[in-house]
Amino acid sequence: MKRREFIKNAGILSLASYMPKSNASIQDIVALSLDGDEIILDSVDILDFMSSFQGSVITKEHYDYDTARLVWNGVWDKQPALIVYCESVADIQQAINFSREQNLLTAVRGGGHSISGKSTCDGGIIIDLSRMRKTSVDLQRKIVTVEPGCTLYDLDSKTLPYGYVVPAGVVSHTGVAGLTLGGGIGSLMRMFGLTIDNLRSVDIITADGVMRKASADENP
């Protein structure tokens, strides 16, 4: 048996027990590349990816597809080829590596509130981070750490009980990451600046799949 056939069969056998019925027989998927060209995602490669991905992988055949592709601004009625819900740093790295290897059009989704629809795409992959919502607070250093799926609700819930606040937006279901990158305007702005003015550091996974830290002292 050829290696590709073996992986295909082995993948189907090992995944069938936990994959939703509609994803159980993954087919090749027609998708769009970063350059806008039509590409084929081979089912062997998709199954290979899924076999070590902790989170969920949603294809067009999946019964959750139409819910999973929704973003806050309903104007952006896009049809991604794949939506992957990451549950760990390793998942994000794996999703980025897969996208890069396939030269696949990629959108990253945190809170999904991009008004201009930047966290969705037609024919590409959505790397969704909304399941990663852990927070922690260091009261001595007055620092709060949030995972990339956190909303302003998660942020405020962590700090307000201690009498602290991070200057941010005014709508609790907005994503912290997207707001920090492209907004950060709120009622405390005149006194404390934008959210990004208060950002100490980020752990960032770059396009090569490597996690790096960026701060004033490291990769500034």
Ligand SMILES: Cc1cc2nc3c(=O)[nH]c(=O)nc-3n(C[C@H](O)[C@H](O)[C@H](O)COP(=O)(O)OP(=O)(O)OC[C@H]3O[C@@H](n4cnc5c(N)ncnc54)[C@H](O)[C@@H]3O)c2cc1C
């Ligand atoms: C109802 C509503 C209220 C708002 N209120 C305010 C407000 O009070 N103040 C304000 O400043 N702005 C406000 N905004 C604008 C908001 O800050 C931006 O739309 C922001 O980009 C939303 O971030 P998100 O994570 O929810 O969205 P997403 O759509 O998930 O992401 C927005 C952009 O950031 C990128 N991104 C998100 N997470 C990551 C990540 N972890 N790594 C890399 N890229 C990432 C996405 O790829 C996309 O390009 C509001 C928007 C809405 C819809």
